[in-house]
Amino acid sequence: xxxxxxxxxxxxxxxxxxxxxxxxxxxxxxxxxxxxxxxxxxxxxxxxxxxxxxxxxxxxxxxxxxxxxxxxxxxxxxxxxxxxxxxxxxxxxxxxxxxxxxxxxxxxxxxxxxxxxxxxxxxxxxxxxxxxxxxxxxxxxxxxxxxxxxxxxxxxxxxxxxxxxxxxxxxxxxxxxxxxxxxxxxxxxxxxxxxxxxxxxxxxxxxxxxxxxxxxxxxxxxxxxxxxxxxxxxxxxxxxxxxx
Amino acid sequence: xxxxxxxxxxxxxxxxxxxxxxxxxxxxxxxxxxxxxxxxxxxxxxxxxxxxxxxxxxxxxxxxxxxxxxxxxxxxxxxxxxxxxxxxxxxxxxxxxxxxxxxxxxxxxxxxxxxxxxxxxxxxxxxxxxxxxxxxxxxxxxxxxxxxxxxxxxxxxxxxxxxxxxxxxxxxxxxxxxxxxxxxxxxxxxxxxxxxxxxxxxxxxxxxxxxxxxxxxxxxxxxxxxxxxxxxxxxxxxxxxxxx
Numbered sequence: 001x002x003x004x005x006x007x008x009x010x011x012x013x014x015x016x017x018x019x020x021x022x023x024x025x026x027x028x029x030x031x032x033x034x035x036x037x038x039x040x041x042x043x044x045x046x047x048x049x050x051x052x053x054x055x056x057x058x059x060x061x062x063x064x065x066x067x068x069x070x071x072x073x074x075x076x077x078x079x080x081x082x083x084x085x086x087x088x089x090x091x092x093x094x095x096x097x098x099x100x101x102x103x104x105x106x107x108x109x110x111x112x113x114x115x116x117x118x119x120x121x122x123x124x125x126x127x128x129x130x131x132x133x134x135x136x137x138x139x140x141x142x143x144x145x146x147x148x149x150x151x152x153x154x155x156x157x158x159x160x161x162x163x164x165x166x167x168x169x170x171x172x173x174x175x176x177x178x179x180x181x182x183x184x185x186x187x188x189x190x191x192x193x194x195x196x197x198x199x200x201x202x203x204x205x206x207x208x209x210x211x212x213x214x215x216x217x218x219x220x221x222x223x224x225x226x227x228x229x230x231x232x233x234x235x236x237x238x239x240x241x242x243x244x
Numbered sequence: 245x246x247x248x249x250x251x252x253x254x255x256x257x258x259x260x261x262x263x264x265x266x267x268x269x270x271x272x273x274x275x276x277x278x279x280x281x282x283x284x285x286x287x288x289x290x291x292x293x294x295x296x297x298x299x300x301x302x303x304x305x306x307x308x309x310x311x312x313x314x315x316x317x318x319x320x321x322x323x324x325x326x327x328x329x330x331x332x333x334x335x336x337x338x339x340x341x342x343x344x345x346x347x348x349x350x351x352x353x354x355x356x357x358x359x360x361x362x363x364x365x366x367x368x369x370x371x372x373x374x375x376x377x378x379x380x381x382x383x384x385x386x387x388x389x390x391x392x393x394x395x396x397x398x399x400x401x402x403x404x405x406x407x408x409x410x411x412x413x414x415x416x417x418x419x420x421x422x423x424x425x426x427x428x429x430x431x432x433x434x435x436x437x438x439x440x441x442x443x444x445x446x447x448x449x450x451x452x453x454x455x456x457x458x459x460x461x462x463x464x465x466x467x468x469x470x471x472x473x474x475x476x477x478x479x480x481x482x483x484x485x486x487x488x
Contacts, residue, residue, distance in 0.1 A: 011366045056367065076363050086366045119320050122255045122330045123300065123371070 161193025405437025
């Protein structure tokens with residue numbers, strides 16, 4: 001018996017999110033089917049994250065115990081041969097027996113993409129939030145910096161999360177511009193339910209002039225969800241990396 | 245009567261290329277249908293480029309004459325409301341009556357994307373050539389620079405083009421690396437049939453060590469198609485911009 005750690009990349013567009021559900025197609029469901037086809041086993045799979053419907057992953061991490069004889073270096077190719085085209089195993093490695101994809105995680109990085117242009121984009125469709133307005137990039141950059149640090153992020157969570165505390169530490173929050181695309185790169189020790197999408201929605205309000213950058217600290221300390229921006233749509237969100 | 249100039253963005257994946265054909269779905273066909281729905285006219289449409297099946301465009305230019313009363317600033321939104329989701333008009337402007345999207349073009353820029361990683365990528369699928377091997381980026385950069393200048397590019401064209409001469413001037417050819425993605429940015433006064441895809445295929449041969457960077461000038465002057473690399477697949481190619 002060994003404990004495996006897989007890194008997954010997927011397009012969330014066609015799925016009802018990560019977590020297995022009855023009567024819905026999920027990433028977890030597809031991964032379990034693939035693991036069973038290749039190993040003959042149906043182990044319990046732990047995931048670093050439970051992404052919502054439409055959210056993408058560049059480096060989600062899962063762990064599970066298996067007695068498969070498939071060599072580690074052949075496992076990604078074998079699993080990718082039976083996974084749908086929009087899910088792939090990027091790498092596989094043996095981990096310590098007590099490694100747990102969710103509970104061992106020390107931090108995560110997310111990327112949120114915003115496409116700011118009047119016309120909709122066929123290329124970025126499904127991979128960025130289309131905001132058909134001009135956005136004040138410098139103001140958004142300034143606002144993003146205010147999220148860094150240890151704060152109670154109650155104003156930036158949706159109901160429905162299962163977290164014990166709303167205190168999180170954001171290590172970095174940067175806005176990067178490349179043509180019409182604005183990318184929020186944000187990393188921290190953890191994120192509340194919908195937290196990155198609410199931060200992205202709030203930054204767009206800043207970009208539109210509805211919120212001033214210097215109001216952010218006050219909105220955070222208010223703990224009042226109604227003072228933050230709306231929850232940005234799922235298609236702009238990428239779980240980028242999980243730190244252990 | 246006025247002469248219009250539209251900039252188009254599209255995903256080429258589902259189409260048999262730009263040019264209208266019987267019994268095949270094409271970008272031109274879809275654009276003509278949309279123009280007819282919005283203006284009631286079916287004008288002759290000139291295009292800067294005839295992209296092949298699977299090739300994408302960020303800034304293809306078309307021109308056509310029309311007597312439509314739809315205001316210019318409303319035309320993109322109107323056309324986008326009837327175009328399929330994978331084709332969009334980015335902008336519309338009135339041009340001089342003698343402007344011709346194809347014959348007035350002074351140059352073009354293409355981008356070719358290569359994804360170099362063992363595992364296939366759900367995110368880049370359809371938008372990059374997946375090369376599951378490690379590539380020597382520095383050698384490829386060095387090789388790319390050799391394409392700049394005025395040359396007879398007979399060794400870098402496929403049969404089937406309608407060009408009178410194989411002499412073209414390449415203004416710049418740069419390779420940019422971002423994570424696992426290599427992007428060739430190449431601009432010139434014009435390109436022969438499949439020229440960018442053959443250059444991309446040749447650069448990958450350089451990256452794999454099958455061709456040395458310093459062999460490129462000799463391959464160009466040989467005029468021998470068999471000495472260049474294979475034609476890279478269409479999904480990595482983006483017509484980026486047309487210069488007038």
